Amino acid sequence: MFVIEGREARAEIKDQEEIDRIAEKLAEKGYTKVLGSVVDALCNAASVRGQITTDQILYGRPYPRRRQGVPIGEMFFRGQSGFVALPVRGGLQVWGFRHHTCQSTIEQFCQDFEEAAKASLDGRRLRGMDFTWQSASMQSASRARYWEEGEEAEEIELGTLPSYTSEEVDLTKLLLHRSVRTFVLRLAQVKKARAVDVSEGIDVQELIDKGLIRQEYLIICREDSHTISILPSQESLEQIGEEVRCPTCSRSFREELVQEIYVLTDQARSLISGSRWMSIWVTEILLENGVEKENLRWGLEINGEELDILLNIWGHKVFFELKDREFGLGDAYPFVYRVSRYGGSLGVVVTTDKVAKDAKRFMKEQGIRTARLPGLPVPAFPVIDFRTIEGESNIPKGVNDLVNELAKSAALTLVSRFGEFGLNVEPVVEAWLDAQISQNA
């Protein structure tokens, strides 16, 4: 996944010329400027240099009508990181993009940016700039961008941080084997299984060693075949003296029939209750792909019905519904309701089985319905989209692809403001004309 890190400081950039000067200094430190490269290429083509700023060319015509606004900013690349410097009202935001397996470089960029500013702007300007960097959120990015729309998104304070032990992660890995899971689920229903009931291919000893099941011993009356006692181990049978006797036939316990059985441990029961193991599994996949635990919530509840996982990231709320069975239309109704009730922008159904066709159709319709007003070509409300990840073997890749897609979409949103500009070659041509005039004067 790509990690997006934001910082902001109360260092207001006056105009694009200042950004261009800072960008020049940053280029000396090995940062490739993106917008500035366009300007450089145009100027080189015309062999002109000097007074032309990025916004003169990128703002297009009519220039300089839009110049009163906030400066455009600039994007940089260095090594495996990308950076966006985004002037906002009253300050400056910088954003760093990197793969989650690469080291964070945002602090270095902030420091380099500050040094470049100090080297390129005059002291009077610098006195009004405070380079104390704070974390910036994606909400603050879109707010600064579209401040006229103003309102801050409501923060979700519901649910709890994912909480489970490494032991539970190990047991979850065992449960990923379908044969083990089937055995455990059946055991949960029938409560106990005899050794002969265990199907082939199940390594009972492994399940015992890892703590998914444990052995118990039933003492069964030889006369009426009723269970008269349950013992935790064979040793405890030894410890019971001859005096403890069966109420029916008066045989001592040791003389009665002893049957070895398997039962679920408390831990196993807790893992399969409400498919907790799936929450752990999908959470682990998310964490492996660079999602921070702080961005995840478990156990959100509406009217007694739970939403399994919330991924709250870059201003988007993504709800995961996990099912170890087919996801039907009856599951889709409450899920759609809960996602929209919680202000989600994406609902993701993750099932080890499949999603029923009518459930898919319903979620697709709901996505469109919430997205558009009749007769309007563009979304009028926040879009709720629904996705499905079906089949056990598709889940790790499906979740991975999803977080990559979310990260990409967030990164592209940040640079989207650079796409608002037209390309204006007039300043370059004008400078070239001027050069021709003075050369031939």
Ligand SMILES: [Zn+2]
């Ligand atoms: Zn008996």
